[in-house]
Amino acid sequence: MAMKVKEVAELVGISVRTLHHYDEIGLLTPDEVTSAGYRLYSDANLEMLQQILFFKELDFSLKDIKEIINNPSFDREEALNMHRHILLEKRQRLDLMIATIDKSVQHVRGEIKMTAKEQFEGFNFSQHPYEQEARERWGDQAVDQANQKLHKQSSEEQKAMSDQMNSIYTRLAAIRHTDPNSAEAQSGISEWYSYLNNMGNYPPEVFRGLGQMYVDDERFTRNIDQFGEGLAVFMRDAMAVFADRNS
The missing domain is CATH 1.10.1660.10 (Multidrug-efflux Transporter Regulator; Chain: A; Domain 2)
Structure with missing residues (x-):
């Protein structure tokens, strides 16, 4: 009707x-x-x-x-199954973040003591929801390579990568008030560069563009700055210096 x-x-x-x-x-x-x-x-x-x-x-x-x-190969059932899979993963991550919030409240009250790692449980940037922007800016190759590697990994390996990523963000957040040109800042951002290139192909200029997107896209800024206000800007500047030095 x-x-x-x-x-x-x-x-x-x-x-x-x-x-x-x-x-x-x-x-x-x-x-x-x-x-x-x-x-x-x-x-x-x-x-x-x-x-x-x-x-x-x-x-x-x-x-x-x-x-x-509008793509002739579009399959509605396949798309629905994809949506379901992604939303289930999103729900799992949100449940973990809610648990982290509950524990953080207890931590603030002095009822428990959280480790630095526990404070960031649920933050996972290895499978960001904004993949489409990356595809539009730099094409499919880097994104597809990263996804291919992730899909081949076991859940334990993916968790280890997520933990490594959160650890890098935490260390960078601790030095975010230093000069992006400093040896300390460049050492930290070099670790981030190596991490990304273990997943895909991110040459220096793409690395620079990714850093700029951290600031241009408020969703990236909001997520990254959860580790420390101003981290996204610091990473952008440090990534630009790294790209200049390694181009």
Whole structure:
């Protein structure tokens, strides 16, 4: 049964303007428009809208979503299974972070003593949710190589890599107020460079661009600065110095 745009908006919980925008950019065009200009959405349209919103939940841009769902090889069932897998992983990580918050409250109250490692349980940047931006900026090769290595690893190996990453962030946070040109800062950022290149191919200029994205994209900044306010800016500056010295 066809539904009018207002009915769809109320059903889904999004604005009529959003649906109009999706139509205007060719992301979701209703199967029928009446002579009076009313948009009518079919069951197939609603299924596609559901798919669009799943991709949005995973931080895909509208441009990327449009390219994906219009690809002749797009398989809705396969996409749904992918969404489920990613969301389950996200839920697991959020549960761990909530547990870390609960323990942190006890730590603040003096009821328990947390180790430095325990304070960052749940932070995992090895499988960041913003992979699409990386693909857009630098192409698929570096990202695919990193993902290929991660997928071949056991859960224990992935946890070890996550722990190593958190350890590097923690050490960098401790020196974030030093000069990015200093030997100490460059030693720390060199460790980060080596870590990334163990997963993929990140030449100095790509490394520089990644550092800039830490500051340009507030989501990266917010995540990184959880280790210490100003860490993202420090890493960007130190990564730029490293790139200059190693290009």
